[in-house]
Amino acid sequence: MFIKSLSLKDYRNYEYCVVNFSNGINILFGKNAQGKTNIIEAIYLCATSKSHRTSNDKELINLGNSEAHIKLTVNKQGIDEVIDIHIKKNNRKGIAINRIPIKKLNELLGIVNVIIFSPEDLGLIKNGPKERRKFLNLELCQLDNIYYHNLQQYQKILKQRNNLLKNLKKINKIDETISIWDNQLVQYGIKIINRREEFINDLNEIINKIHSDISGNKENLKIVYEKNVSNIDFKQKLENNLEKDIRFGTTSVGPHRDDMMFLVNGIDIRKYGSQGQQRTAALSLKLSEIKLVVDKMDDTPILLLDDVLSELDDDRQKYLINSLENIQTIVTCTGVEDYIKNSIDIGKLYQVSEGNVTLYDLHNKK
Numbered sequence: 381m382f383i384k385s386l387s388l389k390d391y392r393n394y395e396y397c398v399v400n401f402s403n404g405i406n407i408l409f410g411k412n413a414q415g416k417t418n419i420i421e422a423i424y425l426c427a428t429s430k431s432h433r434t435s436n437d438k439e440l441i442n443l444g445n446s447e448a449h450i451k452l453t454v455n456k457q458g459i460d461e462v463i464d465i466h467i468k469k470n471n472r473k474g475i476a477i478n479r480i481p482i483k484k485l486n487e488l489l490g491i492v493n494v495i496i497f498s499p500e501d502l503g504l505i506k507n508g509p510k511e512r513r514k515f516l517n518l519e520l521c522q523l524d525n526i527y528y529h530n531l532q533q534y535q536k537i538l539k540q541r542n543n544l545l546k547n548l549k550k551i552n553k554i555d556e557t558i559s560i561w562d563n564q565l566v567q568y569g570i571k572i573i574n575r576r577e578e579f580i581n582d583l584n585e586i587i588n589k590i591h592s593d594i595s596g597n598k599e600n601l602k603i604v605y606e607k608n609v610s611n612i613d614f615k616q617k618l619e620n621n622l623e624k625d626i627r628f629g630t631t632s633v634g635p636h637r638d639d640m641m642f643l644v645n646g647i648d649i650r651k652y653g654s655q656g657q658q659r660t661a662a663l664s665l666k667l668s669e670i671k672l673v674v675d676k677m678d679d680t681p682i683l684l685l686d687d688v689l690s691e692l693d694d695d696r697q698k699y700l701i702n703s704l705e706n707i708q709t710i711v712t713c714t715g716v717e718d719y720i721k722n723s724i725d726i727g728k729l730y731q732v733s734e735g736n737v738t739l740y741d742l743h744n745k746k
C-alpha cells in the first residue's frame with residue numbers, strides 16, 4: 381500500500397496544506413520546528429486514531445482555531461481508500477472511512493499500516509519497561525484487532541479492580557466481588573500473554589540474522605519475554621498478593637508489568653550494554669518488525685522515519701537504506717546530505733518551512 385496524498389486544515393502549525401507522495405522514498409526536509417514531524421504525526425493518526433506524541437487531541441488543533449481536519453488517501457492494491465478525521469475542541473473526534481463515519485475507533489485499525497521509527501525508538505532498550513510494553517502494544521494492536529480488543533478489556537478491568545482495591549483499603553476488609561474481577565483479568569490477561577509470546581517468538585526468528593549482519597557477524601541477539609506472570613500462575617499470584625494490593629491500592633501482578641530482555645552474546649544489554657550496542661539492537665528490532673509485518677501482511681506497510689538517519693553511523697545508515705526496497709517511506713530530516721551521500725533514489729523531495737510544504741528540485745535548487 382502507499383499513501384497518495386495528505387491534506388491538513390488547521391492542524392498543528394498548518395492552516396491548509398496538501399502533500400502528494402511518491403510510492404517510493406519521500407523526503408521532507410527543513411529547519412527545526414517547521415512542521416516535519418507534524419506531517420508524520422498526522423499520517424500516524426490516520427493509521428491508529430492516536431498521535432504518537434500526545435494523548436491530548438486538543439493540542440493537534442491549530443492554536444486560535446476550534447477544529448482540525450485531516451484527510452488521507454491510501455492506495456491499496458489499486459483501490460483508493462479515504463480516511464477523514466475531524467478533531468474538535470472538546471477532545472472528541474469524528475472519523476470516516478470512504479465518507480462513512482465509523483462507530484468504534486478500532487474500525488480504523490488495519491486500513492493504513494504504518495511502522496514509525498523515531499530517535500526515541502533508539503532508546504527503547506535503554507529506557508524503562510513501560511516503553512518496551514508500549515512497543516509491544518502498539519505493534520500488536522496494529523497487527524491484530526483481537527489483541528486490541530483484549531488489551532482494551534484488560535485495561536478496563538484492571539482499572540475497576542484498582543478502584544475496588546482502594547475502596548477495600550478504606551473499609552479495611554476483603555470483599556468477595558474481587559474474585560469476579562480476578563477471573564476476568566486472568567481471562568483477558570492470558571490472551572495478551574499468549575499473543576505477546578507468539579510475537580516475540582516471531583521476532584526472534586528474524587532478529588538474529590539482521591543483528592548479526594549489522595554487527596559484522598560479531599554479535600548474537602535474542603529477545604527474552606520476561607512475563608510477570610504465566611498463564612498457569614496468574615490467578616494464584618493475584619490471590620497471594622491481594623493483601624499487598626489492597627495496602628497499595630493497585631494490582632501488582634499481571635501482563636501490565638511485563639518486560640522484554642535483550643541478550644547480546646548472552647549478556648543483558650539493558651543493564652550491561654554500551655549505548656552503541658543498545659542503539660544497534662533497537663535498530664535490529666525495528667528492522668525485524670518491518671520484515672515481520674511485510675511477511676504477515678498481503679500488502680506492504682508504510683515506513684515513517686522521523687529524523688532517524690542522522691542518529692546512525694554510516695554503516696547503519698547504509699543497512700537501513702538498503703532495507704527500504706519496495707516500501708513507501710516518508711522521511712523527515714534537517715538536511716538531505718545523508719541521502720545524497722548514500723545515493724538514495726528519491727521519489728519526492730519537499731521542503732518544509734513554517735507550515736508550508738513545497739516541492740524541491742535538487743538539481744535546479746528551486
Ligand SMILES: Nc1ncnc2c1ncn2[C@@H]1O[C@H](COP(=O)(O)OP(=O)(O)OP(=O)(O)O)[C@@H](O)[C@H]1O
Pocket residue numbers: 391392393394410411412413414415416417418419439440441442443687712714732
Ligand atoms: N496546535 C498547534 N498550533 C500551532 N502551532 C503548533 C501547534 N502544535 C505545534 N505547533 C508548532 O509546530 C512546530 C513544530 O513542528 P514539528 O514538531 O513538526 O517540527 P519539526 O519540523 O519536526 O522540527 P524538529 O526538526 O525540531 O523535530 C513548532 O513551531 C510548534 O510551535
